[in-house]
Amino acid sequence: MAPRLNFQAVILGAGSSSRMGCPKQLLEVDGITMLDRTISAVLQAGLTRPVLVLGAHRSKILQSAALASCCRIIVNEQYETGQASSLIAGVNGLHSSCDAAIFLLCDQPLLTGGLIGELVAEFDRIRPDILYPLFRKQRGNPVILAKSTFPRLLQARGDRGARFLFNAPDLTIHPCEVDDEAVIIDVDTPEEYRALVNSRTIV
Template sequence: MSGQNKKISGIILAAGSASRMGKTKQLLPFGETTLLGRVIQNARDSRLHEIIVVLGHNAGKISRSIDFEGTRVTRNTAYANGQSTSLIKGVEAVSSDCDAAMFLLADQPLVTAAIINRLADAFETGTAPIVIPYCNGKRGNPVIIARPLFYRLASLSADTGARVLFEEFKDVILRVSVPDKAILVDVDTPADYQTLISKK
């Protein structure tokens, strides 16, 4: 399968408890919306085939506070067991006609539709089962993983995320240079948040 025939599902990982932040960071104000709201909007503005949002911690409050139109929300009740549980929950919700999943982080509001599309292009025009963005030699997010590797995601445990796959399949990963530090910027602490909004 090649080119524009490939369909990518966007999975926004938004289930974490943000223990280092001390509050529900998904709902922290960002511009005219929130951190998670901006991530969802950036995904909507891209050409992802579908958008799945994985909620967990404070899911009820987040659901009442954010516009999820055009997305599908799935709840991960086991979020306290680590990020792998959200990866698995997200993959389980991917439509059968999608060829891959792009994993977006709820605390990376600077990852624009243009960055998402750049990575999607790289996946669609290549044959690599994993696409990872790099900026200045540093690995960032979001990452694309093709459907043939979903079975490996399903076997992950604890808080490993997909990193174990990056080592296992390192010889077939497509590394995409993205000249934008947005792929490296996430918001884990109050200081991170202050830095983020001070640059807006």
């Protein structure tokens, strides 16, 4: 049996939250900021010292996010150019021993350590180039990328993120079916935030 791969987590939190009108990283769900919820889920999955990419509002985030001190902080000065710059910053912040990285958005507050662990275990078992969660035929996040894809990821530009890798014919891409809608729920607007908070208070 092959030894377990060395996984690291990259949390993308550099965006300006322009559609939200305030730093969504610090919006609370069940009394905990969305960023702290993400960091907590990563730590619960056994992925220590995640890479946290910050850009806009970084001083306020570092002051307010209780678990940011558990992360390796990477500052993306080019955050306004799109998500690709944060992916590149995150990859450059990974340890050289990293075999695969799971890339998480900071606006998916319902992700749990158990779900992240499930994705990591499936990647370790299958060992594809790319793994993504699939909930009722909808592709979600977070995505796990093998180290072999990092050189291509460093060529990403603009706001398309890593999506261009899904079109590479030579890469093995594995959908991991999950029974948790958390992988398709993110929060970009005040309306989405209110809907999420209201759904948590319904008995």
